Amino acid sequence: MAAPTMNNRMIKWFDDRLPIFTFMHHELHEYPTPKNLSYWWNFGSLAGIMLVVMIVTGIVLAMHYTADANLAFGSVERIMRDVNYGWLLRYIHSNGGSMFFIVVYIHVFRGLYYGSYKSPREVLWWLGIIILLLMMATAFMGYVLPWGQMSFWGATVITNLFSAIPLVGDSIVTWLWGGFSVDDPTLNRFFSLHYLLPFVIVGVVVLHLWALHVHGSNNPKGIDMKGPQDSIPFHPYYTVKDLFGAALFFVVYAVFIFFFPDYLGHPDNYIPANPLVTPAHIVPEWYFLPFYAVLRAFDFDIWFMPAKLLGVIAMFASILVLFVLPWLDTSRVRSGTFRPVFKWFFIILIIDCVVLGYVGAKAPNDPLIASQESVQAANDEYNACVAKADAAGKNGEEECDKPFFVQYVHLGQLTTAYYFFHFLLLLPILGRTERTLPLPTSISEPVTKGGAGAGQ
Amino acid sequence: MYLATGAFGALGAALAVWPLIDSMNPAADTLALSTIEADLSAVETGQRITVKWRGSPVFIDRRTDKQLQEAEAVDVSRLRDPQTDAERVIKPEWLVLVGICTHLGCVPLGQKPTDDRGDWGGWFCPCHGSHYDTSGRIRKGPAPTNLVVPVYEFLDDSTVKIG
Ligand code: HEM
Numbered sequence A: 001m002a003a004p005t006m007n008n009r010m011i012k013w014f015d016d017r018l019p020i021f022t023f024m025h026h027e028l029h030e031y032p033t034p035k036n037l038s039y040w041w042n043f044g045s046l047a048g049i050m051l052v053v054m055i056v057t058g059i060v061l062a063m064h065y066t067a068d069a070n071l072a073f074g075s076v077e078r079i080m081r082d083v084n085y086g087w088l089l090r091y092i093h094s095n096g097g098s099m100f101f102i103v104v105y106i107h108v109f110r111g112l113y114y115g116s117y118k119s120p121r122e123v124l125w126w127l128g129i130i131i132l133l134l135m136m137a138t139a140f141m142g143y144v145l146p147w148g149q150m151s152f153w154g155a156t157v158i159t160n161l162f163s164a165i166p167l168v169g170d171s172i173v174t175w176l177w178g179g180f181s182v183d184d185p186t187l188n189r190f191f192s193l194h195y196l197l198p199f200v201i202v203g204v205v206v207l208h209l210w211a212l213h214v215h216g217s218n219n220p221k222g223i224d225m226k227g228p229q230d231s232i233p234f235h236p237y238y239t240v241k242d243l244f245g246a247a248l249f250f251v252v253y254a255v256f257i258f259f260f261p262d263y264l265g266h267p268d269n270y271i272p273a274n275p276l277v278t279p280a281h282i283v284p285e286w287y288f289l290p291f292y293a294v295l296r297a298f299d300f301d302i303w304f305m306p307a308k309l310l311g312v313i314a315m316f317a318s319i320l321v322l323f324v325l326p327w328l329d330t331s332r333v334r335s336g337t338f339r340p341v342f343k344w345f346f347i348i349l350i351i352d353c354v355v356l357g358y359v360g361a362k363a364p365n366d367p368l369i370a371s372q373e374s375v376q377a378a379n380d381e382y383n384a385c386v387a388k389a390d391a392a393g394k395n396g397e398e399e400c401d402k403p404f405f406v407q408y409v410h411l412g413q414l415t416t417a418y419y420f421f422h423f424l425l426l427l428p429i430l431g432r433t434e435r436t437l438p439l440p441t442s443i444s445e446p447v448t449k450g451g452a453g454a455g456q
Numbered sequence B: 001m002y003l004a005t006g007a008f009g010a011l012g013a014a015l016a017v018w019p020l021i022d023s024m025n026p027a028a029d030t031l032a033l034s035t036i037e038a039d040l041s042a043v044e045t046g047q048r049i050t051v052k053w054r055g056s057p058v059f060i061d062r063r064t065d066k067q068l069q070e071a072e073a074v075d076v077s078r079l080r081d082p083q084t085d086a087e088r089v090i091k092p093e094w095l096v097l098v099g100i101c102t103h104l105g106c107v108p109l110g111q112k113p114t115d116d117r118g119d120w121g122g123w124f125c126p127c128h129g130s131h132y133d134t135s136g137r138i139r140k141g142p143a144p145t146n147l148v149v150p151v152y153e154f155l156d157d158s159t160v161k162i163g
């Protein structure tokens, strides 16, 4: 770990006083990285790039944006029409939110498949989950800022979730709002926090990278580096590979910005917020849909716990369960490549999450299979039967058979149950019972046949 | 000694943080807007109007005889949130409700005659499908309680003060 040779005397003078160049050299050039990283390892640096993009465009947008319930919508329209390149800044920022989430979700599922959460990387994994939670809070509050109908009603529905907390719930909601409904005070505090949180994320990202550099990257084989022949310096090898990936990624991102700028958004958000009228169908941004489905899966009470509270608990639990994942997954093999059974369940988990997202976008009580008309007819018949029985002095709801249809919420319940089954039951059992494939003795072995020490 | 210092420090920190937290509660001017008066002279039987109170809609419904009878005829013991119609009104003809679904806060439909008023002819919340009857009581769907009746009083025959 010798200091790099510095030819420039100015740089050397500075480095003696603040060894930042030594630090950079150490973390980038000398930092040994497994030589077998695949393109799935590009998404970490992409997430970092997206964070910078969001902060830069966000700060410039904030120069033109007005956080006032009467002016916010107009100021965003002014950004779109009158501010030079305002439309571009806004579309980079609004689509950037989506791109950021795609990248981070891929990054997380990469970790889930290759066992990157396992010892000794648990703290690294925790920091990642904290970043995800902070991102969600940031994106949620950012979406409120344009003060359209979806902004307003999304904020109303989500803040109302806290009213499910026993005893203090309503006081908490009033406190969050700073009033008796989502209004000007709410908008202002959301703007303040939307500005702050990305910088908190930067701080946690620094910790995340620090933790990463203690033990180094995991890799597709999930085995440790055994010596210098298993690694290459991060720079220039992975800086170039990451840049190449970033270039491809920016092509996709640009296609959205220039050709489908509102595809991922919701048209109702171009209607100014109106506290007296709720849009027919409130849906969050796509990246929240799976969680929204979990939230709504609970339409029944359990003992003293009302459905609303259960939904909120389940929604938070679906992320919090990731914190204990390193101990739930009992397998000593990290990489899914060597876990023939786990591999299939991993694919099912991905499908499960996609289905959850699909359910989250639907009205929960719409029929899943039957046609709207047949359901309507059966419901009319049932209501007529109840009315008739009630008129005859009987209890109509007991007398008549309530028609049953498979609805989206049932699919949501099934997929929610499966999600928790995967983490809470399957992984602990699978880790003990699965027969894993033999691990190569080193990262180099499959290539050089000699393994560590042989070859070079 | 350490413990005492630590406890004292923690108490001091908590006291210093409290103004920051409490500043996020409704401010004095927000609280000051807490009552409004609504003029009822132009409201006809069967008509529903919406007024804005504390940033939220308040539904005022001048009920028809039929709606009133339906509201009173209900077997209260079968309700999720049992309340008689009489407990929810001052003058039976006038029903005053906070127009916020008790589930997650959407505004239920039903103020316009053309709206879907749900299976019980009161209000219907499109967000997750809660049905309210002509007394604003929850009958079906996820909402846990009846539509809230705000504090109000009649100043005279045609004016109501809400809040
Ligand atoms: C973690 C990084 C960030 C994320 C995920 C994020 C997300 C979002 C989202 C989803 C919107 C709504 C876009 C729309 O539909 O119009 C938004 C709006 C906004 N954000 Fe951010 N943001 C981030 C960082 C920042 C930063 C650092 C600032 C700096 C102050 C900022 C300032 C703004 C402003 C002024 C708006 C309102 C203008 C508009 O709607 O386009 N954002 N943000």
Ligand code: FES
Pocket (backbone or CB within 6 Å): B101, B102, B103, B104, B105, B106, B125, B126, B127, B128, B129, B130, B141, B142, B143
């Ligand atoms: S908010 Fe009305 S049913 Fe959910």
